[in-house]
Amino acid sequence: MRVRNKPWAKEFILTHNNLCINDPYNYKGKWKKKIFQNKNPINIEIGSGKGNFIINLAKQNSNQNYIAIEKNISIVTILLKKWIENKLCNLKIIIEDAINLKKLFANNEINKIYLNFSDPWPKKRHFKRRLTYQKFLEIYKKILIKNGQLYFKTDNNNLFNYSLLEFQKNKWNLWTSRIK
Known part of the structure; x- marks a missing residue:
């Protein structure tokens, strides 16, 4: 997804530091208590993009906590504007x-992980960047609670097939659905 650089993005995000967690490393193991101040399950979306999916989840499930993880600052501003419109206390x-x-x-801190239409990193030399590469799958297994769930959606056949193999190699229990 291409988004133009927004020179005002950093300042905009800093003015909303109650929503964008500036020092997330300080909350490892303490998200429920320190950030959400409740005991509700925590779900994360990695690569949240403009935020439509996670905003809708947070609106529909006020009894769960959500964390949108996005590395592109310019895209985060779009997500942040949507958050401001909806005023969701269960989303960071x-x-x-x-x-x-x-x-x-x-x-064992995360209940569910969502990977929606992640960058497929199509070049062979970039396979280690794919969010379904074994290194990421090992991390997910550690941070997920026992019987936690990983939801993966893609419209890229090559990424889908690659991911199926990675899930099987890493002994993930699978339930798949393919829409054509």
Whole structure:
């Protein structure tokens, strides 16, 4: 997804630091108590983009906590504007790369992980960047609660087939649905 650079993005995000967590590493293992101040389950979307999916989830499920993780600051401004329109107390935003998930969340801290239409990184030399690469799957297993769930959606056949193999190699229980 291409979005023009927004030179005002950093300042806009800093003025809403109650929504965008500026120091997320300080909350590892303490998200429920320190940030959400409740005992509700925590669900994350990695690569939230403009936020339509996670905003709708948070609106429909006020008894659950959500964290949108997006590394592109300009895209985060779009998500943040939508959050402001909806005023959702059960949604927070982290501007971070998914490779740092182990530093952000403790073992067994996350209930569900959503990967929706992630960058397929189509070149063979970029396979380690795919969010379904074994290194990421190992991180997900650690931060997910026992019987936690990973939801993966893609419209890229190559990424889908690659991901199925990675899930099987890493012994994930699968339920798949393919829409044509």
